[in-house]
Amino acid sequence: MSRELTGFYRSLAEDTDPRGLAAPDMVRRYADRRARTRAALGVLTAAALVGGTAVGAQFVLTAGPATRVGPPADTPAPPSPVPSDPTPTPSATSPGPSRSASQQPPSTSSTRVPPPARTPTSIPDSAFFALAAANDTGAGARFGEGQVLPALCGAEPGASRTVRQRVRTVPFKLAGAPEGSIPDGLYQHSITIYRDGAAADALDELRDAVRECPQQQLGDVIRRQKLLPSSGYGEESVLFEVRGPYQVPDGGPTGEVVHLVRAIRIGSVVTVLWDQGWEGSSTPKSQLDADSRRAVTAIRDWLR
Structure with a gap:
């Protein structure tokens, strides 16, 4: 102060x-x-x-559920507590929530198992293939009775286990043949339904029959049979040739003719394309291969 x-x-x-x-x-x-x-x-x-x-x-x-302010609607809820258990925890046996979708193990429930092939009891016309336009003679096919396979020293593979069978004859021409010309070949085409499990046995018996009958006498003619490689047709297939002399109706033999036979199995169904030629002609294997593929497609469409 x-x-x-x-x-x-x-x-x-x-x-x-x-x-x-x-x-x-x-x-x-x-x-x-x-x-x-x-x-x-x-x-x-x-x-x-x-x-x-x-x-x-x-x-x-600390207020109760009625007054507590909750998280936003899009906030993920916290994981529920895992009770103590001696077994491995989910984090050790299964991916956690943060694991990316690409790392998730495949779901067995989404794996589609193809249904077993059904065994039909009748054979509609739609089960038979249609010729390509370039091979159609316009004469059409004719259903009727007839042999399913050529003679094989008396063997009849699978004959006692058939359920239903239909046979037709189909004339055809090769691509590029002139209009109005005679057919180049004739198929004996058949479809056979076998009892469950018997179709595969029938093809095994057919292979054995061809092996055991390499040659046979049919009247004045000797014919020879031989198995050929065949794969990629249906579930399995058998291809063999029948080789013999070509004879002119009013004369003696003038050469050799080869006819091809292919049997194809799809489930309990077997279809056979037997080329019988036309007036002593032989059919190229490429033509039989193309028509075999068409036959398989028609049967699979039928069995769907």
């Missing part, structure tokens, strides 16, 4: 009751105490506001 203020204070004290006026030091201490009190009150007020905010937040967080 300055000297002038102190002197002034003393003069004032002399004119008043010394007991009613406090000393300058007391006045200063009193002022300092008031300042500290105000500061303390400010701190307490701020602390009370912070405490009230914390208490309110805690009340919201």
Whole structure:
């Protein structure tokens, strides 16, 4: 405190009751105490506001399901607790939620197993293939009775286990043949339904019959049979040739003719294409191969 203020204070004290006026030091201490009190009150007020905010937040967080503020609708729910179990945990045996879809093991439920081939009981016309336009003579096919296979020393592969059989004859021409010309070949085409499991046995018996009959006498003619490689037709197939002399009706033999026979199995069904030629002609194997593929397609469409 300055000297002038102190002197002034003393003069004032002399004119008043010394007991009613406090000393300058007391006045200063009193002022300092008031300042500290105000500061303390400010701190307490701020602390009370912070405490009230914390208490309110805690009340919201601990409130029941009716008042709790839940996460957004698109927030994934936390995983449920896994009970203790001696068996391996899901994280050890199966991919976790964060694993990418490409790492997931394939689902056996989505694996499609093809249905077993059904065994039909009748043979419609649609089960027989149609010739390509370039090979169609316009004469059409004729259904009737007839042999399914050429003679093989008296063997009849699978004959006792058939359920249904149909046979037709199909004349055909080679591509590029002139219009109005005679056919280039004739198929004896058959479809046979066998009892379950007997169709495969019938083809095995056919292979054995061809092997065991390499040559046979038919009237005045000797014919020879030989197995040929065949694959890629149906579930399995057998191809063999029948080779013999070509004879002119009014004369003796003038050469050799080769006829091809292919038997194809699809499930319990066997179809046979037996090329019998036309007036002593031989059919190219490429033509038989093409018509064999058409025959397989027609049967598969029928069995769907």
